[in-house]
Amino acid sequence: MVPFILLLLIIGSVLFHLYTPWYSTPIASNWGSIDSTIELTFWMTGIVYILVLGFMTYCVVKFKNTKNRKADYEPESKKAEVILTVLTTIGVAGLLAPGLIVWDDYVSPPEEAMPIEAMGQQWYWNFRLPGEDGILGTTDARNISADNPFGMNENDPNGKDDILIEGDTLHLEHDKPVKFLLRSIDVLHNFYVPQFRAKMDLVPGMVTFYWIKPTVTGNYEILCAELCGVGHHAMRGEVQVDNTNDYQDWLNDQLTFEAIQEQAMLDREEKLAFNKSN
Amino acid sequence: MSESIIPESELEEVELYHPKSWWTEKVFSQDAKLIAIQYGLTAFAIGFVALVLSWFMRIQIAFPEMAIISEGTYYQFITMHGMIMVVYLLTALFLGAFGNYLIPLMVGARDMVFPYLNMVSYWTYLVAVLVLFVSFFTPGGPTGAGWTLYPPQAILGGTPGQETGIVLMLVSLCIFIVGFTMGGLNYVITVLQARTRGMTLMRMPLTVWGIFTATVLALFAFPALFVSAVMMLFDKLLMTSFFMPALVEFGENLSYGGGSPILFQHLFWFFGHPEVYIVALPAFGIVSDLISIHARKNIFGFRMMVWAIVGIGALSFIVWAHHMYVSGMNPYFGFFFATTTLIIAVPTALKVYNWILTLWKGNIHLTIPMLFCLGFIVTFLNGGLTGLFLGNVIVDVPLSDTYFVVAHFHMVMGIAPVLVILGAIYHWYPLITGKMLHDGMGRFHFWITFVGSYLIYFPMHYLGFIGVPRRYYEMGQTEALYTSSAADLNVFITIAALAVGFAQLVFIYNVFWSAKNGKVAEKNPWKSTSLEWQTPEQPPIHGNFGKELPVVYRWAYDYSVPGAEDDFIPQDVPNEKVKLAEGYTELGVEKT
Numbered sequence: 001m002v003p004f005i006l007l008l009l010i011i012g013s014v015l016f017h018l019y020t021p022w023y024s025t026p027i028a029s030n031w032g033s034i035d036s037t038i039e040l041t042f043w044m045t046g047i048v049y050i051l052v053l054g055f056m057t058y059c060v061v062k063f064k065n066t067k068n069r070k071a072d073y074e075p076e077s078k079k080a081e082v083i084l085t086v087l088t089t090i091g092v093a094g095l096l097a098p099g100l101i102v103w104d105d106y107v108s109p110p111e112e113a114m115p116i117e118a119m120g121q122q123w124y125w126n127f128r129l130p131g132e133d134g135i136l137g138t139t140d141a142r143n144i145s146a147d148n149p150f151g152m153n154e155n156d157p158n159g160k161d162d163i164l165i166e167g168d169t170l171h172l173e174h175d176k177p178v179k180f181l182l183r184s185i186d187v188l189h190n191f192y193v194p195q196f197r198a199k200m201d202l203v204p205g206m207v208t209f210y211w212i213k214p215t216v217t218g219n220y221e222i223l224c225a226e227l228c229g230v231g232h233h234a235m236r237g238e239v240q241v242d243n244t245n246d247y248q249d250w251l252n253d254q255l256t257f258e259a260i261q262e263q264a265m266l267d268r269e270e271k272l273a274f275n276k277s278n
Numbered sequence: 279m280s281e282s283i284i285p286e287s288e289l290e291e292v293e294l295y296h297p298k299s300w301w302t303e304k305v306f307s308q309d310a311k312l313i314a315i316q317y318g319l320t321a322f323a324i325g326f327v328a329l330v331l332s333w334f335m336r337i338q339i340a341f342p343e344m345a346i347i348s349e350g351t352y353y354q355f356i357t358m359h360g361m362i363m364v365v366y367l368l369t370a371l372f373l374g375a376f377g378n379y380l381i382p383l384m385v386g387a388r389d390m391v392f393p394y395l396n397m398v399s400y401w402t403y404l405v406a407v408l409v410l411f412v413s414f415f416t417p418g419g420p421t422g423a424g425w426t427l428y429p430p431q432a433i434l435g436g437t438p439g440q441e442t443g444i445v446l447m448l449v450s451l452c453i454f455i456v457g458f459t460m461g462g463l464n465y466v467i468t469v470l471q472a473r474t475r476g477m478t479l480m481r482m483p484l485t486v487w488g489i490f491t492a493t494v495l496a497l498f499a500f501p502a503l504f505v506s507a508v509m510m511l512f513d514k515l516l517m518t519s520f521f522m523p524a525l526v527e528f529g530e531n532l533s534y535g536g537g538s539p540i541l542f543q544h545l546f547w548f549f550g551h552p553e554v555y556i557v558a559l560p561a562f563g564i565v566s567d568l569i570s571i572h573a574r575k576n577i578f579g580f581r582m583m584v585w586a587i588v589g590i591g592a593l594s595f596i597v598w599a600h601h602m603y604v605s606g607m608n609p610y611f612g613f614f615f616a617t618t619t620l621i622i623a624v625p626t627a628l629k630v631y632n633w634i635l636t637l638w639k640g641n642i643h644l645t646i647p648m649l650f651c652l653g654f655i656v657t658f659l660n661g662g663l664t665g666l667f668l669g670n671v672i673v674d675v676p677l678s679d680t681y682f683v684v685a686h687f688h689m690v691m692g693i694a695p696v697l698v699i700l701g702a703i704y705h706w707y708p709l710i711t712g713k714m715l716h717d718g719m720g721r722f723h724f725w726i727t728f729v730g731s732y733l734i735y736f737p738m739h740y741l742g743f744i745g746v747p748r749r750y751y752e753m754g755q756t757e758a759l760y761t762s763s764a765a766d767l768n769v770f771i772t773i774a775a776l777a778v779g780f781a782q783l784v785f786i787y788n789v790f791w792s793a794k795n796g797k798v799a800e801k802n803p804w805k806s807t808s809l810e811w812q813t814p815e816q817p818p819i820h821g822n823f824g825k826e827l828p829v830v831y832r833w834a835y836d837y838s839v840p841g842a843e844d845d846f847i848p849q850d851v852p853n854e855k856v857k858l859a860e861g862y863t864e865l866g867v868e869k870t
Contacts, residue, residue, distance in 0.1 A: 002644055002652070005729070009656065013736060021763055022740040024676075037673050045663035052630065052659055059637040060652065063573070064644065070845065071575035071838035072639035080635065081582055081628065088627045092666070096620045099670040100613055106672060107609035122436045122528065141524040142531060182606070185526045187431035188539060190604065190679060194745025194759055197676040201606045203539055204430060205523025208606035221756060225679040225747045227424045229436030230349045233750035 006057040010050060017046070028195035028220060028241065030177075030213040033102045035197065041095055048091070106198070109211035113179040116170070119150065120182070120189030120202045123231030125222060126150065127170045131161030131256055141185050141204065147264060151185065152257055160258040163251070169238040170222075173247040177213040190225035193239055201226050214241040284476045284829055294388055294821055306401075308393035309820050310378040313400045315710070317374030320400075324407050325367035326786075331355040333779055340765075340772035342752035349751045350438035353422030356749060357439075358414075360425030361447070363692065364553065365454060366407055371699060372560035373458070373496065374403060377465045377489045379710070383810035384486050386474025386828050386850075388821045390464045399464070402457030406450045413439070413446035421447045424749060426550070429521040429542050433514040435528065445514060448507040455500045465493045474809075476830035480584065481849070483808045483834040484577065487584055488563020491591045492556045498595070499552035506545040513537070543605055547598035554691050555594040559587055561698040562629055565654050567834070568698075568705055569633050571806050572648035573640030574845050576835035578632045586625040593622045603674045612671040619669035623662070630659055641838065641845070645804070646720040650701025653728035654694050657735075661690025664739065679749075682742025685735045693731045700727065700785070707789075708803050709810060712817050713796030719788040726781035733774040737767055805846045808834045812848050841865040 027035060063069075115136055117128035128150060130136045137152055137159015144151040149166060152159045172178060182191050184202035192199035200210045222237035242250060255263070297303035307313060335355050337346050347355065378396065382389050390396045413420040421439035423432035431437050432444055439447075469490045473482070482490075509520040513534075521542040522534035562583075570577040577583060599607060599615040633655055642648065664686040667673045677683065700723075707715050745759055753760040802811040814824040828850040836847040841862035853865060861869050 002649065005725075006652070006656070009729075009732060016737065020737075020740050021761075022737075022744055022767060024743050025745060025758060031676075034672055034676055037670070038667070038676070041667050041670065041673055045666055049659060049663055052634065053656060056634045056637065056652070056655060059634060059640070060642060060644075063637060063640045063642050065574075065641050069641045071573065071641040073576065073838050073840055074578070074639070075576055075835075076579040076581065081579055084628060084631050085624065088624050092620045092623050095666055095670055096617060099672045100616060103609075103612055103616070103672040106675065107612070121526070141526060142535075144526045144529075144531065146529070186528075187434060187436065187525075188428055192679070192745075192747065194676070199675060199678065200604050203606040204525045205536075205538065206540075206606065221758065223745070223747050223756075223759075227353070227426075227428070227431065227749045229431055229434070230353060230422070230438060230751075231436065232353075233349070233747075233752055233754070236754075 003057050003061045006053065006060065010053050010057070014046070014050065017042075024197075025195050026216070027197060028193075028214060028216040028218065029197060030215055031106075031197040033105065037099050037102055040098065044091055044095060106210065109179040109209065110177050113177040113211050115179050115181055116172075117181045117183060118170070118191045118202070120184045120191070120224070120228070120235070121186050122229055123224070123235035124167045125170075125191075125235070125237035126167060127165040129163040129165070129251075129254070130158075131163055133158060133161055136181065137162050137257070139183070144185060150257075154261075160256065162257045163254045164257055164260060165254060169240050171240045171242050171247055171250045172214045174214060174217050174241055174243050177211060179209055179211040182208045182210075187228045188226045189228050189235065192223050192225035193220050194223070195220050199225055214239075217241045217243055284831070287475055291388075291827070295393055296820075306397060308389070308397045310382050310390045310393070310396060311710075311818065311820075313396055314375045314378035316400050317370055317378060317403065320404055320407055321367050321370040321375060324362055324411065325371075326782075327411070328359045328362035328367065329779060329782065331359040331362075333776060335359065336772040336775045338751070340769040350419075350422060352751045353424070353749070354420050354438050354443070357422050357424055357427075357447075358410075358420050362410070364425065364557070365451070366410065368557045368691075368695060368699075369458070369496070369553070370403060372557060372695070373465065373489060373493055374400065374461055376485075376560060376564070376699075376702065377461070377493065379706070380485055380810060381465055381468055381489060382472070383813070383818060383822055384483050384808055385469060385472065386477050386809050386823065386830060387468055387472035388823065388827070391468045391472050392464050395460045396464050399457050399461035402453060402460065406454035406457060409446055409450040409453060413443045413450075416442040416446065419443055423447075426543075426546060427510070428546075429510055429513065429539055430523075430525060430534075433510065433522075445511065448511050448514075451507045452504060455504045458496060458500060462493045462497045465489065466497065474827045474830060477809075477849075478830075480581070481830055481833045484563040484566040484580070484583055484587070485560070485808075486563065487587050488560040488566075491587050492559040495552045495559070495591050495594060496556045499549045499556065502545045503549035506542055506549075510542065540602075540605060540607055543602050543607075544599070547601045548595075550601065551598040552591075552594045554687075555591060557691050557695050559591060561654070561695040562587060564702050565651050565698050566629075566633065566636075567808070568647045568701055569636050569651045570835055570837060571705075571804050572645050572651070573637050573642045574805075574837045575636055575640035576833075576837055578635040578638075579628075580833065580835060582628060583632055586629050589625045590622060593618065593625075597622060597669075600669050600671070600674070603671045604678045616669060616671040620666065623666060623669070626662055630655065630662070645704075646715070646717065646724055647701040647705040647804075649721070649724045649728075650697045650704065653724065654697040654701070656728075657689050657697060657731065658694035660732075660736070661686055661688075661694055665690060676745070677742055679747055680742035681746050681748055682739050684748045685738035685742060688738075689731075689735045693735065697728065697731075700724075703789075705804065706810075707792070708799030708816075710817055711793050711796070712799055713792050714799050714803065715792045715796060716788050719784055719791075723781050723785045723788065727778055727785075730774050730778035730781065734771050734778065738771060741767065805844070807832075807836055807846050807848050809849055812850050839865055841867065 119126040135158040137156040182202040189202040224235035418441035421443035512518040519537035522537040524535040600619045843857040
């Protein structure tokens with residue numbers, strides 16, 4: 001009974017893996033290399049799993065207690081231990097080396113990547129694009145107010161043409177690398193799009209980053225992946241990967257920080273005038 | 279097998295404390311064995327609370343439309359479940375319960391070296407448990423910050439229990455650490471100083487090696503948690519900014535500034551990663567002994583097993599940031615910590631090989647403890663191999679914070695050590711109570727627990743591959759990710775979880791039923807070599823070893839020695855007293 005169940009477990013696990021309907025979503029970024037490392041890890045660990053458990057099951061069958069059975073007395077075997085150590089070390093190195101190469105890629109954004117800020121707060125997403133100058137203006141959490149939800153430094157000329165997107169869908173241009181600069185104004189969050197395979201925490205007080213190149217147009221959900229309070233599970237957002245024309249159309253409709261400020265000023269004056277006339 | 283000259287005892291024995299009243303005998307006892315039982319019962323009681331919390335969580339995940347608990351309650355339950363299981367159950371059980379019961383008996387001591395301190399250690403632990411438990415009934419309830427308690431969230435308004443729950447949690451942890459330190463110093467010093475004559479370090483059973491090394495780790499690791507808890511208390515109560523940068527809470531600028539949330543994570547995981555091994559190393563030790571005893575064969579590669587325990591313990595202090603690959607720390611740390619993390623896989627893998635090589639050419643008795651050992655090897659191997667996914671920094675990126683992680687750590691530091699604990703209870707129950715646990719109930723308990731847990735956690739990894747994040751009260755409408763079949767899988771997992779939960783009720787019933795009605799255990803029922811079974815009385819009484827302390831002549835693994843009549847030679851039997859098998863002139867030497 002025992003070896004039978006163990007065997008069932010091994011075979012069941014393999015079949016489950018082969019026929020599972022639950023596996024990674026279709027990839028939509030350049031990080032196919034991450035998927036390949038996972039695949040490699042699956043092969044290596046899967047083989048070890050089958051071999052080790054298979055051998056254990058064999059032992060349970062073969063060396064099960066019977067009336068006259070006596071165990072061997074063999075305290076240790078240097079040879080076996082050395083061989084196993086060497087094999088394991090090689091296997092581990094075989095996993096680590098490609099992993100580190102891809103990681104190096106992951107933490108080295110290309111020069112031409114466009115910086116885009118994703119700003120998290122309980123419990124929604126805001127985004128900021130650098131505008132025509134290609135540079136994001138500086139910010140400070142202490143500047144944040146109802147009129148300045150991004151905490152922009154109003155004196156920083158680089159910030160004037162920044163495009164602010166509050167609580168709305170972020171659009172990305174197909175095949176153009178982007179470097180996400182991640183900022184939180186309250187607690188930890190994590191900017192995670194499963195189809196991009198990438199994620200990183202947002203940490204208040206600092207800016208973190210990662211980069212991707214979107215490779216498939218479409219609409220993807222952003223899921224916060226770092227516990228951020230009772231609304232954590234509801235902190236969703238949307239990324240839309242567009243072809244160049246659609247992207248430009250969308251971009252032209254967005255307002256810059258300067259434009260938003262002017263609009264706010266006009267609104268205030270209008271309100272003032274309206275109040276006076278009454 | 280080799281014998282060496284036994285040194286004369288250097289010191290006179292010191293008289294033990296003798297209880298003078300019922301209170302000092304049964305309640306405020308200084309006998310490590312009773313303290314162990316007190317630790318064990320308290321840990322199981324609070325652990326049972328954590329188990330029940332998990333049922334509510336599972337029902338919520340599988341049937342979100344029922345909304346059996348609210349968002350806030352859900353986050354409070356995951357937090358309490360995690361913290362209780364890791365610290366208040368597993369740590370307390372392995373070190374406080376097994377450590378206290380087994381260390382003095384297995385090294386041949388009458389008691390711990392500081393019995394009074396040992397008693398205070400338990401009562402301090404009880405206070406810690408009560409403080410934690412009280413937080414369920416305070417305004418706002420217990421903290422819902424996740425067991426990792428990451429600031430700033432842990433002390434801000436968006437998190438449940440930020441009024442008093444978080445304060446009680448931090449205070450309780452501090453009390454726990456104070457209590458643990460008293461016990462921990464005891465375990466270490468007892469092992470180093472109170473071993474009986476002939477019990478060299480390399481003759482100690484691996485159980486003692488595992489608990490000893492884990493205690494040393496804990497004594498180094500818990501202070502990091504202690505300081506982070508104190509600093510966070512200051513941030514919460516005195517508005518200091520150790521971990522708090524300038525930030526905005528729901529539109530309002532707070533007066534914090536300049537602190538670092540990542541600093542907390544470093545401190546937390548400097549404790550938190552060794553903590554994994556604080557739980558794992560005693561399990562490694564115990565499972566090694568159980569496999570050896572129930573396979574009637576010496577543990578394979580004993581010296582390698584000892585060095586692996588010590589090596590893993592040392593390495594466990596330089597891998598902590600693999601919990602922080604996507605935390606925003608300097609990305610170049612990733613190279614270092616991925617390397618150290620994968621290096622630790624080598625000694626760990628060797629341990630797995632050696633357990634199985636112990637079975638090889640053994641005489642395997644499929645007793646309940648042995649079944650639990652086999653279950654442990656399966657789940658630990660599974661969890662160890664998925665560790666190679668998460669430890670390899672780039673593979674961690676898509677899987678981090680998903681159900682893959684939940685499945686991994688439950689398999690490797692939840693189910694695997696718990697299977698060892700359960701196996702160990704079946705193994706040592708006859709020593710502790712003098713009765714055997716009921717075999718039929720035991721086998722039922724094993725199979726449901728083992729197969730059920732596997733069915734919970736094996737498929738759960740695949741939810742992580744899809745990308746389902748952990749710590750979600752509900753997934754909501756996310757067709758691209760969380761299809762209706764994934765939701766069905768969650769229903770299946772919940773059913774398996776409830777079945778496993780039910781099996782634990784059978785186990786609890788068995789423990790109480792057998793204490794009264796169980797078959798009386800024969801002396802040394804598993805024919806074990808180690809000293810705890812060689813006491814004059816079973817269960818051992820206060821002082822453990824009758825008039826004379828035992829003298830140790832051999833290691834703990836003389837099973838099936840060629841030439842011996844029996845298939846085991848207790849550690850306190852000298853070669854000349856071993857009954858030889860027919861055809862042998864001495865051990866290992868056949869008549870010519």
